[in-house]
Amino acid sequence: xxxxxxxxxxxxxxxxxxxxxxxxxxxxxxxxxxxxxxxxxxxxxxxxxxxxxxxxxxxxxxxxxxxxxxxxxxxxxxxxxxxxxxxxxxxxxxxxxxxxxxxxxxxxxxxxxxxxxxxxxxxxxxxxxxxxxxxxxxxxxxxxxxxxxxxxxxxxxxxxxxxxxxxxxxxxxxxxxxxxxxxxxxxxxxxxxxxxxxxxxxxxxxxxxxxxxxxxxxxxxxxxxxxxxxxxxxxxxxxxxxxxxxxxxxxxxxxxxxxxxxxxxxxxxxxxxxxxxxxxxxxxxxxxxxxxxxxxxxxxxxxxxxxxxxxxxxxxxxxxxxxxxxx
Numbered sequence: 101x102x103x104x105x106x107x108x109x110x111x112x113x114x115x116x117x118x119x120x121x122x123x124x125x126x127x128x129x130x131x132x133x134x135x136x137x138x139x140x141x142x143x144x145x146x147x148x149x150x151x152x153x154x155x156x157x158x159x160x161x162x163x164x165x166x167x168x169x170x171x172x173x174x175x176x177x178x179x180x181x182x183x184x185x186x187x188x189x190x191x192x193x194x195x196x197x198x199x200x201x202x203x204x205x206x207x208x209x210x211x212x213x214x215x216x217x218x219x220x221x222x223x224x225x226x227x228x229x230x231x232x233x234x235x236x237x238x239x240x241x242x243x244x245x246x247x248x249x250x251x252x253x254x255x256x257x258x259x260x261x262x263x264x265x266x267x268x269x270x271x272x273x274x275x276x277x278x279x280x281x282x283x284x285x286x287x288x289x290x291x292x293x294x295x296x297x298x299x300x301x302x303x304x305x306x307x308x309x310x311x312x313x314x315x316x317x318x319x320x321x322x323x324x325x326x327x328x329x330x331x332x333x334x335x336x337x338x339x340x341x342x343x344x345x346x347x348x349x350x351x352x353x354x355x356x357x358x359x360x361x362x363x364x365x366x367x368x369x370x371x372x373x374x375x376x377x378x379x380x381x382x383x384x385x386x387x388x389x390x391x392x393x394x395x396x397x398x399x400x401x402x403x404x405x406x407x408x409x410x411x412x413x414x415x416x417x418x419x420x421x422x423x424x425x426x427x
Contacts, residue, residue, distance in 0.1 A: 102130055104194035109134065109167060112190035119186055125178040131191035132170045135163040138189045140174070149175040167192055 105113045112134045120127035138145065138159055146156040154177045162170040172195075174187065 102194075102200075104196070104200075105131060105191050107132075107167075107193035109192040112137070112192045114188075115191050116188045117186045118188070119184060122176050122180050122183050122185060125181055126173050126175050127185065127187070129172040129174060129187065129189070130194070131189075132167050132172055132193040132195065133159065133161060134190035134192050135161040138174065138187060141186050143176070143185070152177045154179060 113131075115131060118130060120129075136145075138157070140157050143155050143157045146152055146158045149158040149160075152158060152175060157174050157176050159174045160171070161167070176185075
């Protein structure tokens with residue numbers, strides 16, 4: 101049930117975080133707000149209810165009529181309908197509406213129902229107390245009129261005392277068993293604590309060993325990586341050398357082919373000896389230089405000669421042949 105404030109514009113009351121749900125683009129405050137005192141979280145005040153932006157609100161405070169005609173309605177952009185807002189303001193009065201009166205009437209009706217139920221409960225309790233009192237009086241009368249009543253009570257007391265002693269003894273035995281069990285558990289806990297400390301020390305030692313092992317492995321991996329890089333460099337160098345060797349071999353083959361191309365005649369040993377040592381009977385056959393186009397254009401310098409193959413080989417050594425060609 102809300103609190104109501106008297107009409108007093110000169111002494112307003114602060115209202116903080118009043119929750120409302122926007123319905124059809126508007127809410128109705130519980131109290132009449134003081135002019136320009138409304139604050140809505142996430143919104144700013146506007147000068148008119150027309151063309152409100154999504155983050156604006158407007159309220160017609162009606163301070164010109166001393167709030168007598170204030171309707172307490174705050175307008176929002178229609179797209180905000182269904183949203184929960186929290187409003188803080190200064191309240192100058194609390195009008196009483198039909199909803200408020202219905203709420204008060206319902207509260208009074210519920211209170212009357214609760215009071216009626218309490219009256220019924222009180223009557224039942226009163227009747228129960230009266231019945232207990234009557235039963236107690238009858239029991240006391242019967243007890244006073246019975247000669248053995250006190251003996252029966254004494255026997256019951258003795259029996260209850262014996263039962264209590266037996267129960268206390270059993271409880272003490274159970275406590276002793278529990279105490280012994282607790283001592284055993286405490287000893288086991290101490291032993292487990294010692295074991296845990298030992299395991300902790302062992303784990304720390306193993307951790308250090310593992311750290312050393314990891315460091316050693318990292319060093320080995322570093323050396324292995326260096327070795328792999330060195331081998332890769334050697335492989336590149338070998339490949340380069342092999343390429344140079346292949347180029348050199350190809351160059352030599354080309355030179356040999358060129359040298360073979362330059363040899364334009366084949367001669368037997370005897371004919372060569374006769375030619376070298378002045379045998380005039382040797383026939384020479386003219387061979388045209390391939391650089392010229394016809395026989396008439398050849399000069400003596402451009403003619404090459406080969407020997408016929410009718411003479412026998414002489415005794416000339418390979419060294420002498422090489423020396424002749426060198427000269």
